[in-house]
Structures are given as C-alpha cells and as structure tokens.
Amino acid sequence: MKIAQIAPLAESVPPKLYGGTERIVSYLTQELVAQGHEVTLFASGDSVTNARLVTCSDVALRLDPAVKEHLPHHVVMLEQVRREAHQFDVLHFHTDLLHFPLIGEFADRTVTTLHGRLDLPDLKPFYKAFPDIPLVSISNDQRRPMPPVKWVGTVYHGLASDILPFTAKPTGNYLAFLGRISPEKRPDRAIEIAAKVGMPLKMAAKIDNADKAYWETVIEPMVNSHANVEFIGEINELEKAEFLGNAGALLFPIDWPEPFGLVMIEAMACGTPVIAFNCGSAPEVIDNGLSGILVDSVTEAVENVEWALRLDRRKVRATFEKRFTAERMARDYLDIYRSLPGVRANAAPLHRPNRRAPDLQIVA
Structure with a gap:
C-alpha cells in the first residue's frame, strides 16, 4: 500500500521530549515500513524516519523561537498534502480537524485519528458539519461526547516492543x-x-x-x-x-x-x-x-x-506485549485502511522475505 501519514508540526516525529501524538505517528510509520508498505511522512524536517519524509517545517514548531503562530505552517502542509493526494492509496491524518474542508474529494480513502479530548462544547457543531469523514478513536470512552459521526474503528496505541526494555528488578524504591x-x-x-x-x-x-x-x-x-x-x-x-x-x-x-x-x-x-x-x-x-x-x-x-x-x-x-505493541496497532490500522470505500482495489501490502524491524534513531 502507498500510505501517507500526516503529523502535527509542533513536535518532531518522534519528539525530542514530550509529545504523545508524534510518538505514536513514529511507531506506526516505522512499523508500516517494516511490514513492506510504501509510506510517506509529512512532518517537521528534524523528524527521523525510515519512510519518505516530506519536510513541512525546518524543525518542530515548538522548538523554533522564530515561530509565533502554528496555524499558517499547518495550512501550508495540508495544501501540499492535497496536491499530492492522488499518489496515495490511503491518507492518514493526525491533525485533529484542520484538514476536513480540504479533503472532500478524496475523504473516502482517508482516516483521521482523533488524539485529543472530545468533550469540549465547540467541537459538536464542527463534527455535525462533517458527518462523513472516517474517524478513528483511541479509546471507546473518547467517543462518548460526540454527535453521530463516521467511526470506522477504535485503535489502541502501541509501542515498538524494544523501545522500552523490561526491568525485572527496579533499583529505585520510588x-x-x-x-x-x-x-x-x-x-x-x-x-x-x-x-x-x-x-x-x-x-x-x-x-x-x-x-x-x-x-x-x-x-x-x-x-x-x-x-x-x-x-x-x-x-x-x-x-x-x-x-x-x-x-x-x-x-x-x-x-x-x-x-x-x-x-x-x-x-x-x-x-x-x-x-x-x-x-x-x-x-x-x-x-x-x-x-x-x-x-x-x-x-x-x-x-x-x-x-x-x-x-x-x-x-x-x-x-x-499482548495488547499494546506497534505491530498490533499497525495491523489494526491496515484492516481499517482496506475497509475504506475509496481505497484502490489493487492496494495490497508488499511482503519482504526477511522482515526486519527498522532501526529508529533516538535524538537526545
């Protein structure tokens, strides 16, 4: 499959320090590449990935003292995504709601994962106006405040299984x-x-x-x-x-x-x-x-x-290991991608004979 992952620009992928959404985008992107898919990541230029990286800002916006307003940078990124959309079987957005007015022509081969809280009153009229955009929740509880929308699944987050090693005997009593x-x-x-x-x-x-x-x-x-x-x-x-x-x-x-x-x-x-x-x-x-x-x-x-x-x-x-690995998360998303009505009929995974997880560089 040719898959686009569209990340927020506030942090790099993965983030240098705090940043949950960008970390999940990184784990998912790396795992999809490892499973043989052709992945393009739209993200900040200081991101580290085995996918094709489309640089949408020089560095993470939060770390750039010259950046005072994030919105213009995200709009420019989404215009670039729109122009390249025809290249992809599936486009996976992690940018909350900003892209909704731009994807009408190809919304049926998109997925938007909502990473934030959905109980804010200003969100209800927005989502009522876009009831047909395919949405993914990250927990079932997250869905409770929402009006009727097009949920296509709940996918729990997952981590690369080797990114945080098991500690059998902790040395700190804290x-x-x-x-x-x-x-x-x-x-x-x-x-x-x-x-x-x-x-x-x-x-x-x-x-x-x-x-x-x-x-x-x-x-x-x-x-x-x-x-x-x-x-x-x-x-x-x-x-x-x-x-x-x-x-x-x-x-x-x-x-x-x-x-x-x-x-x-x-x-x-x-x-x-x-x-x-x-x-x-x-x-x-x-x-x-x-x-x-x-x-x-x-x-x-x-x-x-x-x-x-x-x-x-x-x-x-x-x-x-049973419930929260990146491998399981990627499988769940691939099932959703393939179920989208607009996904191309010939979109299929590529299989590498000797699958090896890519090395993810950590920038301290």
Whole structure:
C-alpha cells in the first residue's frame, strides 16, 4: 500500500521530549515500513524516519523561537498534502480537524485519528458539519461526547516492543509521575499519595506556558514543601526507560476524560505497574490486578500502593506485549485502511522475505 501519514508540526516525529501524538505517528510509520508498505511522512524536517519524509517545517514548531503562530505552517502542509493526494492509496491524518474542508474529494480513502479530548462544547457543531469523514478513536470512552459521526474503528496505541526494555528488578524504591503539569493530570494527587505512604516521588513532567501559573501557585509550593518529592522536568526517550523501569509503580491520578494515556503502556513495557484513577480510558488500558490497579480516590490509591508493588512485573510486561505493541496497532490500522470505500482495489501490502524491524534513531 502507498500510505501517507500526516503529523502535527509542533513536535518532531518522534519528539525530542514530550509529545504523545508524534510518538505514536513514529511507531506506526516505522512499523508500516517494516511490514513492506510504501509510506510517506509529512512532518517537521528534524523528524527521523525510515519512510519518505516530506519536510513541512525546518524543525518542530515548538522548538523554533522564530515561530509565533502554528496555524499558517499547518495550512501550508495540508495544501501540499492535497496536491499530492492522488499518489496515495490511503491518507492518514493526525491533525485533529484542520484538514476536513480540504479533503472532500478524496475523504473516502482517508482516516483521521482523533488524539485529543472530545468533550469540549465547540467541537459538536464542527463534527455535525462533517458527518462523513472516517474517524478513528483511541479509546471507546473518547467517543462518548460526540454527535453521530463516521467511526470506522477504535485503535489502541502501541509501542515498538524494544523501545522500552523490561526491568525485572527496579533499583529505585520510588513512585513515578510522568506527563504534563496541568490541573487535569492532577500532580497534586501524586504528591499527596506519596506523602501518605511515605515513599519518594520522582516527577518527570513538561510545563506548558498555559500551565505556568498552576505550576507556580499550586504544584511548585507542594514540591518545595515535601522532602520526598523530586521534580526532574522533561525527559527524553533514553531517560524514560531508566525513569520508568526503576520505579516501583507509576501514578496516573488523572481527573479528566483521558483519551488514552500513553504513559500507562510505556510503564507497562518496562514491567512497572500503574496505579490509575478510574476515569477516561484507564479501565480500557489497565487490566485491574494484572498490569495495575484502578482506584477512585486518593485514599483508595494509598491503600493499594502495597498491592501494586507486589504485582508480577513479568505479567505486566506480558500484558503489554499482548495488547499494546506497534505491530498490533499497525495491523489494526491496515484492516481499517482496506475497509475504506475509496481505497484502490489493487492496494495490497508488499511482503519482504526477511522482515526486519527498522532501526529508529533516538535524538537526545
């Protein structure tokens, strides 16, 4: 198949630091290439891929101090995609809703994966206006707020199986928090849980400009007042393996309809169990009592930390391998691609006799 993957330009593919969507685009693209497909990636020029790369900005927009507004760069990219659309059997968009008005003539051979929250009121009239664009959700819970639209599947995220190695015996006796410092991610709950159980907490997190006030007024004072809490900041993929692998458990104390929660399966890949609050996608991702523990309150989380620390890390890793690999994710998407009404009849996978996973370079 000739497949176009269209990524956001805010981060590179894969991202240097934080960036869930671009990381998933990278894993999917690499796996599709490994399975013998002809893949073109529309992304920032500092992206690293085995696909054909179409450079749509010199570097990731978030890392370019000269860039003040992202929208013009994305519009230029989408115009380039539109001009080249005839070359592809399938076009897979990861750019939320921006491209919808541009793809009417070939929408029946497109897929749009919605990576964000869908419960915002301004989204309903938009999706009502485009009921025939094929959409993919990243969890079933993500779909709940939406008006009737053309869902063609739910595909859970997957990781390259060797990107985060299994750690059988973690060397650190700490709880981990990885993600963004934002009210919906509830880092305050993580600090409270660690304090109540008397364990160290290491926090590796990004602080967006929109969340600086929350950091400065709520979380930073909490970090400074708890001797057991260490704030690390953003980390890259190489640092992530050690950070998650050596943790006793990952805290995922969310307070919003999380569409997926990539960090949960990243922890599982390392064999690290997850203590997750029971909302959003968490019940779909966590096998309760096997790969982690689902809780409904800080009190319940505190009561279950000891149980989580006793979970069999090999079974946590085995659950990841069964449910959340990039190979499985790519298979699911290929099934969806082939089911699209506009996909070309002769579009078929290419088979290489000696399949070898491509080497993905990590840029620190």
